[in-house]
Amino acid sequence: MQRKILEEIISKQSERKSLAYVINTKNGDEFIISSGEKTDYPELDNEIIDCLRFDRSKLVQVDNINFFIDVYNPPLKLLIIGAVHIAQHLINFANNLNFDCILIDPREGFANKERFTDVKIYNSWPDEVLPKLEIDERTAVVTLTHDPKIDDVALDYVLDKSCFYIGSLGSKKTHNARIERLSKKHSKQNLTTIHGPIGLDIGARSPAEIALSIVGEMISKLRL
Numbered sequence: 001m002q003r004k005i006l007e008e009i010i011s012k013q014s015e016r017k018s019l020a021y022v023i024n025t026k027n028g029d030e031f032i033i034s035s036g037e038k039t040d041y042p043e044l045d046n047e048i049i050d051c052l053r054f055d056r057s058k059l060v061q062v063d064n065i066n067f068f069i070d071v072y073n074p075p076l077k078l079l080i081i082g083a084v085h086i087a088q089h090l091i092n093f094a095n096n097l098n099f100d101c102i103l104i105d106p107r108e109g110f111a112n113k114e115r116f117t118d119v120k121i122y123n124s125w126p127d128e129v130l131p132k133l134e135i136d137e138r139t140a141v142v143t144l145t146h147d148p149k150i151d152d153v154a155l156d157y158v159l160d161k162s163c164f165y166i167g168s169l170g171s172k173k174t175h176n177a178r179i180e181r182l183s184k185k186h187s188k189q190n191l192t193t194i195h196g197p198i199g200l201d202i203g204a205r206s207p208a209e210i211a212l213s214i215v216g217e218m219i220s221k222l223r224l
Contacts, residue, residue, distance in 0.1 A: 001030065008032050009072055016074040016134050020048050025059070025066040035137070054223060074138050075100045076222075080119075081126055081154040082144030083111035086169070089211035090142065091119050097215070099140075104129050106150070126154035140165035140218050142198065146174070152181060159190045165221045167198040167214060195221075 005021065009032065012019050018035040022044070035052055038045055044062045048069055051058060057070045076099045080087050083105040091101050101119045105111035108123045122129045135141075141158045142165075143151035151168060158166060159182070168178060175196035182191055199213030200220070 005030060005032055013072060013074060016136055016138065018052050018073045018138065020051060021070040021072065022048070023068050023070075025068055074136075077102070077134075077139045078218075079104065079130070079133065079135070079139065079141045079154075079158075080144065081105070081142065081151060082147075082169075083107065083116065083121075084144045084169075085207045086144055086211050086214075088116065089208040090144075090214055091116065093211055093215040095119075097219070102133065104154070105145070126150060127157055130154065130157045135161045135163060137162045137164055139163045140222075141167070142214060142218075143168045146170060148178070148181065152178065155182060155194065156185060159186050159193065163193075165195065165218045166193055167195040167217065169198050169210075170196060172197060 001021070009019065009021065012034065020033050021030065022033060023030040033039060033048060041062050044060070044067060047060045047062070051069045051071045052073060055071060055073055057068070059066060059068050078094045078099040078101045080090060080101065080103045083103055087103060091103070094101050095118060102122065103111055103116055103119045104122045104124065104126055106123055106125050111121050111123055113121070135158060141154065141163050143154050145151050146169065155166070155168065168175065170178065178196065179191050195217060198217070199210060200216045202209070202213050202216070204210045204213040
């Protein structure tokens with residue numbers, strides 16, 4: 001790998017840019033391609049998209065040419081709004097899946113290091129914190145408080161971002177009321193990106209099971 005290419009990879013990773021390093025294994029031609037960019041080979045473009053989506057590097061053959069695609073994705077990020085009991089299990093699951101987790105809740109009695117020992121905590125309102133965070137296509141957002149003064153503020157901000165997953169805790173009745181409130185500022189298309197009631201339908205009852213259903217839905221949205 002050329003030094004200038006390595007430097008470009010390091011630079012783009014610091015900017016949370018998804019990219020692939022591609023090398024023609026026959027003649028040694030190599031280049032960097034960012035997510036959304038195109039090469040001269042449509043089939044290779046599809047292979048790169050696949051590699052970036054599934055976080056995997058591989059050797060492919062396009063027009064009888066062998067290319068090795070090496071993926072450099074930024075870490076997955078999970079923003080959790082609400083320091084409820086479900087959040088404790090959700091953070092454990094997400095940490096094991098190598099997500100960078102951030103917990104946001106202005107209520108210090110709920111969001112503190114005694115209850116959450118292994119996550120970065122912001123005791124602020126979502127609209128105070130979210131603009132300071134990098135929110136992109138490698139980011140998932142989950143709201144858990146049931147309090148519109150907290151959850152709606154977060155949703156209002158992230159609905160116009162490129163998050164790969166947005167989910168909100170609550171019953172169908174609660175979710176319908178949430179959509180009605182947010183429809184005053186957001187399009188129907190944007191509102192359909194909110195997964196609610198949150199999580200895969202696995203009959204979850206306990207906080208741990210609900211957290212598992214949320215993680216399962218997040219991964220299915222990321223990979224499928």
